[in-house]
Amino acid sequence: MSGDVCIVGVGIHPFGRTDGLSGLEQGVFAVQQALGDAGIAWPDIQFAYGSSDAAGNPDTMVDRLGLTGVQFINVRNGCAAGGSALFSAQMAIKSGEFDIGLAVGFDKHPRGAFNALPAEYNLPDWYGDAGFMITTQFFAAKITRYMHLHGISRTTLGRVAEKAFRNAVHAPHAWRREPVALDDILNGALVSDPYSKFMFCSPAEGGVALILASEKKARELGKPLVRLKAATMRTRPTKSFEVFAPSIDIGGGTATATRIASADAFRMAGIGPEDIALAQLQDTEAGAEIMHMAENGFCADGEQEAWLAEGRTEIGGTLPVNTDGGCLACGEPIGASGLRQVYENVVQLRGDGGSRQVPGAPRTAYSHVYGAPGVSAVTILER
Amino acid sequence: MHAIAEGLFTDEAPPRLIGGRERTSGRIVFPCPPGAAYEPVALSRTGRLWSWTIQRYRPKSPPYAGPDTFRPWPVAYVELPGEVIVEARLTDVAFDQISIGMALELTSVPLDPDNAASAQIPAFRPAATTGAAA
DSSP states (O other): OOSOEEEEEEEEEEEEOOTTOOHHHHHHHHHHHHHHHHTOOGGGOOEEEEEOSSSOOGGGGHHHHOOOOOEEEEEOBTBTHHHHHHHHHHHHHHTTSOSEEEEEEEEEOOSSSOOOOGGGGTOOHHHHHTTOOOHHHHHHHHHHHHHHHHTOOHHHHHHHHHHHHHHHTTOTTOSOOSOOOHHHHHHSOEEETTEEGGGBOOBOEEEEEEEEEEHHHHHHHTOOOEEEEEEEEEEOOTTOOOSSOSEEOTTOSSOOHHHHHHHHHHHHHTOOGGGOSEEEEOOSBHHHHHHHHHHTTSSOTTTHHHHHHTTTTSTTSSSOBOTTOHHHHHOBOHHHHHHHHHHHHHHHHHTOOGGGOOSSOOOEEEEEEEETTTEEEEEEEEO | OOBSSTTSBOSSSSOOBEEEEETTTOOEESSOOSSTTEEEEEOOSEEEEEEEEEEOSOOOTTTOOSOSSOOOEEEEEEEETTTEEEEEEEOSSOGGGOOTTBEEEEEEEESSTTOTTSOEEEEEEEOSSOOOBO
């Protein structure tokens, strides 16, 4: 195939809680919206990759969309599921086998924190019995160490959450769309110190669909060319510090799957962090956005303190981050979350962001997810 | 002592934690995984606080096996010099006195804080000799 793989259609079912609608139905909603956006019909879709962690088998949506015999492959890859579906869809077109296809993700999780069981993670039962099988403990311990090493204040964590809710006011697909004052964020009930309840995202529901096409096909459709310059999915290196870790190697906690996925994505795209106009970075908790700014190469460790104080990651800043409020404001339906970031980037690159539009007609956009047990997926889009 | 699981503590008084040394690489992990790839190794009783948080809400059951009543507890990662960083409870310290680098020593806490006879969980407390940060 010559040219780039392009994203020619996007659709989203609003994130949050939608009683009476299954996760799969939210995925179908997103697919239909994306088909309309691309100006095509379901029988035009040659293949699909679908991701869901807890809401059923994506391929069963052919019942709703039409029994065309289409190739439909299910992807289950933790928090990187959406990124993995997108990567796979890209490769299907790059290979020359197909011209146009779908990456779709959806999910619907029960309320409250995920309750993982030790046996699912190759851990002894006592670890769960004793109360260590808690994702929020890990996230909190990770940022506490980072704040100590790099001089990040708790106020900076609060600023990340404040920005998320402020941006989400202007994102119709976001869940929590009321601004929250910085003092309320900092004084909110503590979940796991230093994090208050406003600094963690919640499991949620939602669906996202992206239609990918060869550059030739995209030109035929007459859509703005949003090019997928890189899509990577990587797993953890040695000495990383991951969720549910009864022990860590001495000197550990610095090497991450994110650093590998990011460096490889920049290499493939042939550009660097300084060339990116806006970024969606995994922010399942406020400190994740802080750490991921550095892990993805946008700043040095510790510089985030000044970046947030100076508003550099605001929509009008030098590198707007999480322009739709990210996971903090949208919640995290695992199968859909990474694709939401790419949806938001396409909206921004097309100039369709409305009152959350990044000014200056951005030409490059970056997305990043990270999750258990040490997986990361990155995309770079160019217009 | 009634430990929460077999193979966590040595039989010494006071006990030490039992880690696992990977036979091929020498890398130490905690707890000692089953199988022949790791050999049990008694870990240092003292170390320094690497990171921490406070568990502010009662964990979901399953898997948590503690009592319905809940009081927040600190969770610690403790660097045992030259060995490994282990996760454990932190005890005998006010929350506002916890600081990274503080010297700690091994102890244990009961799963039910109101029943000292309940299963014991690995824990660290401020070291008797020095409380100074590194």
